[in-house]
Amino acid sequence: MDKSKTYYVSVNSSTSNTIATIVDRFGNTIAWKSCGSMGFPGRQKATEVANEATGKVIFEILKLLGVVNLGILLKGLKHWQTPFVKGMLGKVKEDSDANGVPSNFHIVLVKDVSSIPHNGCSRWKSRAKNKPRKLRSKKEAQQF
Numbered sequence: 001m002d003k004s005k006t007y008y009v010s011v012n013s014s015t016s017n018t019i020a021t022i023v024d025r026f027g028n029t030i031a032w033k034s035c036g037s038m039g040f041p042g043r044q045k046a047t048e049v050a051n052e053a054t055g056k057v058i059f060e061i062l063k064l065l066g067v068v069n070l071g072i073l074l075k076g077l078k079h080w081q082t083p084f085v086k087g088m089l090g091k092v093k094e095d096s097d098a099n100g101v102p103s104n105f106h107i108v109l110v111k112d113v114s115s116i117p118h119n120g121c122s123r124w125k126s127r128a129k130n131k132p133r134k135l136r137s138k139k140e141a142q143q144f
Contacts, residue, residue: 005068008109009058011084013076017045018084020058022065031061048083055087062105071109078112085110 007030010021019034035050038057044050062070072088074081089107 005066005105006071006108007062007065007067007069008071008073009062009088010073011075011081013051013074013081013084015046015077018051018054018076020054020084022058022061030065033057033061051083052087052090055084056090059088067105069108070105072107072111074110074112075114081112 006025008023008025010023012019012021017035019032021032022030024030033054035045035054038050038053040047040050040053072085074085
């Protein structure tokens with residue numbers, strides 16, 4: 001396994017945008033793309049079309065880098081991760097079908113690194129001013 005040609009694609013997907021970063025095995029950023037940087041404005045960044053397009057562009061960058069081994073690290077909502085991976089893998093398949101030769105890099109890792117809430121957040125305490133107030137003296141009782 002040629003470690004010098006090992007790269008990772010870190011995908012951070014949210015409801016409003018998807019950011020993909022290509023890093024080497026030491027964690028140094030090589031390139032990045034997002035739905036917003038590709039020209040999708042506002043609400044269009046949160047569509048499957050934008051995510052697929054970003055995946056295809058990332059694949060083209062990886063092809064230019066001459067990647068041999070690829071790891072994909074996914075973070076965020078699953079609903080927005082799927083189109084990105086679909087766009088990337090679809091481009092791999094198109095490329096191998098067009099040349100008649102399978103693509104020259106191998107996907108060695110697809111991992112979901114999203115944070116998992118363990119028992120969730122604690123509930124908010126009610127505000128003190130919403131509680132009924134005890135009257136201290138007859139004077140205070142007459143004021144109300």
